[in-house]
């Protein structure tokens with residue numbers, strides 16, 4: 094040994110602060126396992142061992158400067174590997190991070206960033222931390238001081254060998270203030286010699302072989318209570334508790350782990366089979382939806398389509414790209430939109446199933462009837478997530494329903510409404526007539542001798558004829574009227590908006606006239622006539638059945654009176670209608686037959702009291718009816734357009750008469766002539782007037798044209814233009830019946846007229862009705878402010894005349910001053926006239 098070692102003794106250097114292996118007691122004496130083991134080594138080998146126990150850094154320095162043969166209580170680290178040859182380890186040491194209990198979550202080096210880690214200077218842990226990227230370390234000269242700093246809270250984290258920490262913390266009664274992580278690494282305690290001192294190494298090893306194991310075990314047991322292989326046993330009882338708890342915990346953990354694993358396995362199995370079930374149910378669902386005979390769709394919470402199966406797409410004639418992101422309500426047929434949207438809104442707010450028959454508009458625009466059923470869905474958290482539903486095509490069902498409905502209300506042969514439907518239409522027409530103060534006519538039509546055609550030519554020809562008749566009848570009525578077939582050869586016709594019985598008579602006459610032409614069928618040409626009975630609402634009855642009965646009676650009268658005729662139920666109407674017919678047919682030839690004549694009514698200037706003008710009033714000397722007043726035929730003439738040539742004749746004749754009077758030596762008079770609205774629309778009014786004035790050399794200002802308000806309210810721009818042209822010729826213009834219309838005031842400032850004619854309805858009660866008096870007064874004042882003259886018509890007595898004079902009316906006209914009379918009579922009237930005083 095002496096040759097092997099530097100001296101005749103063995104120098105062993107070690108840490109003096111590494112309990113329980115090596116440390117100093119309160120008196121400063123060296124104590125611990127390693128000291129006693131080296132004592133035993135010395136005793137068994139007869140070689141002195143000088144143990145130099147000191148601060149670890151110094152111990153290293155002592156060794157490295159060659160002052161010791163052996164260094165003990167040393168850990169093997171990579172840095173030291175090249176320096177020493179190590180003995181087999183004699184103890185396993187955990188090196189964890191100890192941290193203050195207020196800190197949580199430190200499990201290893203990865204959590205140490207941001208902390209200053211306390212270490213003992215030169216300790217292997219420092220090397221380890223640096224190697225693992227932790228450089229914020231703070232060195233303490235000894236483990237004791239490191240622990241003291243931690244107990245003082247100077248540092249809160251320290252890296253320290255577990256036995257040491259336990260030893261110092263227990264000594265300082267601070268073990269419960271700290272927790273520790275799992276070991277950063279496990280250190281192993283060795284003794285070592287310098288590399289190259291193999292002989293020394295062997296000698297020391299051989300020396301240990303001399304020491305019986307029992308003795309070594311005894312030493313360790315003395316300091317630790319159990320051999321060193323169980324290092325924790327050395328330390329205070331709490332460590333035992335901790336270890337027991339840890340053991341229990343790890344057992345519990347194991348058990349829990351195992352249970353957990355089993356549970357996970359079980360759950361995984363469950364999930365896998367659920368997934369499998371889901372996959373197959375998804376496939377089922379896909380197959381079901383794909384082959385479903387109904388449309389299946391899904392919307393999101395906003396009502397936008399997110400899915401539609403093939404069938405649904407085919408029904409709608411769409412590709413899904415055309416629907417995606419579209420609100421389903423955009424597809425609704427406009428007529429169904431409002432109600433369907435309201436019903437949808439209600440289902441949504443009540444979270445109820447939506448079910449409704451409605452129409453969609455296909456992509457091409459055609460209508461599709463569907464039964465739509467949709468169920469609101471939620472997203473599992475109770476939030477509405479959209480609708481899922483079906484669309485069943487019910488177009489065929491609807492078509493047959495409509496067909497049944499149609500047949501319930503229509504005649505299958507002609508497609509005309511039957512009696513049920515015309516009855517409904519009647520109620521609507523009556524309601525409308527009441528609102529607009531008009532009448533309704535119900536006509537019963539029966540084809541004369543239709544039975545003969547059926548019997549001789551067969552039912553097929555009869556049917557063909559009926560359809561042809563319907564076509565002709567349709568051409569005689571307006572769209573708002575209704576033609577209905579009652580069966581056989583009988584029809585009903587409902588005429589709406591009837592101003593008078595004349596309207597109905599006109600239609601009936603038109604029907605008779607049109608049907609008087611032969612009807613061409615496929616193989617035959619047939620002549621047929623009609624008998625028509627007319628009932629008027631409200632004159633003849635108010636309810637449908639009463640009116641129908643009366644129209645029926647009237648129809649039989651028409652048949653009795655020789656067929657091919659129409660008949661009103663009321664005798665007066667019959668008479669009127671007959672007369673209208675006569676007038677209509679006679680009017681066309683009245684001009685050429687020179688049946689018209691003008692009567693003249695004087696107009697008196699109230700300032701002078703003289704007759705200064707006359708109004709030409711048309712009369713028709715009917716060969717059968719005698720003298721017909723204009724109110725009976727002007728309307729018919731206007732309807733037929735005959736008013737244009739008749740009106741032209743009036744202007745010519747009035748001018749001719751004015752010239753004749755002038756030539757006969759009568760004073761110059763203004764000649765007032767009435768114009769019809771139709772003359773403004775058709776015909777060349779301005780030219781007519783120019784021609785007449787020119788032909789008879791009448792100064793234009795002597796001709797006064799009377800316009801009615803009805804002229805002024807239609808086609809205003811044209812009327813205004815014509816009025817302007819007439820004015821530019823120089824003729825005078827007056828507004829007839831002023832005050833009876835409603836728009837006259839509006840036109841007054843735009844129309845360049847000369848005179849207002851106060852309607853006789855205001856004059857009639859001038860002295861009895863204060864309202865009329867006020868109106869007359871107002872019209873006169875307004876006219877004055879507009880610099881227009883006024884003439885009051887219908888003056889029948891002196892009281893009216895006086896009142897008008899008091900109100901400063903300019904002119905008067907009426908029976909009191911002279912009835913309308915023939916030209917010769919007028920000339921005499923004029924000659925006999927005594928100016929008013």
Ligand SMILES: Nc1nc2c(ncn2[C@@H]2O[C@@H]3COP(=O)(O)O[C@H]4[C@@H](O)[C@H](n5cnc6c(=O)[nH]c(N)nc65)O[C@@H]4COP(=O)(O)O[C@H]3[C@H]2O)c(=O)[nH]1
Nearest residue numbers: 710711722723724743767768769887888889907908909913
């Ligand atoms: N109760 C009563 N009536 C009086 C009195 N003085 C005159 N009359 C009547 O009142 C009507 C005045 O003519 P109007 O307002 O232009 O109303 C005229 C005019 O609008 C129209 N009319 C007459 N002649 C023509 C014409 O040549 N062409 C056009 N388009 N319409 C004409 O026929 C309407 C009726 O003419 P007439 O039957 O001649 O009826 C005339 C006249 O006979 C009176 O003191 N008391």
